[in-house]
Amino acid sequence: MKGHDFLITVKAPGKLYIAGEYAVVETGFPAILVALNQFVTVTVEESSDFGSINSRQYQENSLYWKREGNNMVFDNRDNPFHYILSAIRLTEIYAQSLGKEMKCYHLGIDSDLDSPDGKKYGLGSSAAVTVATVKALCRFYDLAMTKDQLFKLAAIAHLDIQGNGSLGDIAASVYGGWIAYRSFDREWLKAARKIYSLRKLITLAWPALQIELLDPPANLQLLIGWTGSPASTSHLVDAVGLKKAEQRAAYQQFLTDSKQCISRMITGFRSKSIALIQNEIRFNRQLLKQLGKLSAVEIETPLLHRLCESAEAAQGAAKTSGAGGGDCGIVVINKQLDTTKLKLAWEKAGIVPLNLHVHQVND
Structure with a gap:
């Protein structure tokens, strides 16, 4: 995947909870979710000089940044892109741990998870944008990633911003279809992050986490x-x-x-x-x-x-x-x-x- 003269495009679906809400935020408690055919689409295109993050949904809030060594340096302080930035940060830490050289790129985000006038349908757009961003950058940096690893990396990125929640919406965006989901022990994750590298962490079995694909009648x-x-x-x-x-x-x-x-x-x-x-x-x-x-x-x-x-x-x-x-x-x-x-x-x-x-x- 050299040169990237082409656009990388990935999609992640939104979700709805079918049953098990509220209880699922407790470790090991199950819920059933479904992934839906409304998507967040993320595009990545290599750039030689500066990078940008643009969203059709936030026209007035485009974000520009440049490289200082491996770090991304942003021009504006206030932005609606917290989940995207968290996903970028974690995926790049992971890419660097595999010896990948950091590059500049233009990242485009388009979401059809909200209504045309910007109202939220409750389809889990923050989870879908996190998953799509991680997935797109893994492709951009040529990183092999299983669905289990993608879930874990996106879950960490999402948790860093939201601080609570079950991450069931991340699972629906990653695995698709109908799923039974049991949330992992977030206290364990907090402690494990101090001990293990990100590379190691996403290969470990997370306590209480269970994701089962269901086949409906x-x-x-x-x-x-x-x-x-x-x-x-x-x-x-x-x-x-x-x-x-x-x-x-x-x-x-x-x-x-x-x-x-x-x-x-x-x-x-x-x-x-x-x-x-x-x-x-x-x-x-x-x-x-x-x-x-x-x-x-x-x-x-x-x-x-x-x-x-x-x-x-x-x-x-x-x-x-x-x-x-x-x-x-x-x-x-x-x-x-x-x-x-x-x-x-x-x-x-x-x-x-x-x-x-x-x-x-x-x-």
């Missing part, structure tokens, strides 16, 4: 409705976190119930039973509503409630997706059922059906 159809009110995940997770200290016993019960629910749902995938998956979607919805009451956080807003109830009336199983508080609701329904009436009910209520499909990552 052939007749399973996933519908996604957007309620038009973006939610701040970190804000909601923080609010629930505050309450869990005060209501420890009830929170522990929520964790136990959530873990059992997701285990049964995974069995539903393995045995190709839509009915079993639907039962657990409904059970998980009730668990999240209880958690909302316990935490005094509105996870299922009135519009998300309408989305779920209209889906139930159409023989679908529905719940909020992700942190709730707005954003998306998901419905699992048999493909053979007619969903015309359901979609009309959504449109009448001001819920936008998102025309999204599950994306498999092949490379």
Whole structure:
């Protein structure tokens, strides 16, 4: 890969949570996610003099930098590119550890994970941009990288900025399709980073981390409705976190119930039973509503409630997706059922059906 007279282009898909939200932020607790066919696209092109980072979504905030030895030196202080910069920093540390010479380049970012007017759908754009940036630079510097290593490098980069979260959205962006995800021990990672090099760290088995690809029943159809009110995940997770200290016993019960629910749902995938998956979607919805009451956080807003109830009336199983508080609701329904009436009910209520499909990552 010498000279780079061509453009490197990589894509990383967005994600939605199907079940297991909130519990998944605790070490070893499972969730089910799906990767979707909306992407962050990152391009890299070698440059001889200066580098740039440009995003279609942030036209007024292009970022310029130059090289001083191996370091990138930035011209402007304030920028919306924290995840991208973190991904670049870690990938370049990794590349340098393999003896690669640092170069200048133009990095372009384009995202279709948000609505055209810039509203967030809650599809995990910060995770997808982190994964796409790491992946693009690995290609640029000619670094062989397995999906497991890509997950670990992107997870570290994302964690450095976000500081909390389960990193399930990173897993969905890396592996694609339907996945069962159990979060790793972040305290272990914090300690391990002081002991191991990045090269070593991404080859180690991370305690409690499990990622399993799931194969859905052939007749399973996933519908996604957007309620038009973006939610701040970190804000909601923080609010629930505050309450869990005060209501420890009830929170522990929520964790136990959530873990059992997701285990049964995974069995539903393995045995190709839509009915079993639907039962657990409904059970998980009730668990999240209880958690909302316990935490005094509105996870299922009135519009998300309408989305779920209209889906139930159409023989679908529905719940909020992700942190709730707005954003998306998901419905699992048999493909053979007619969903015309359901979609009309959504449109009448001001819920936008998102025309999204599950994306498999092949490379």
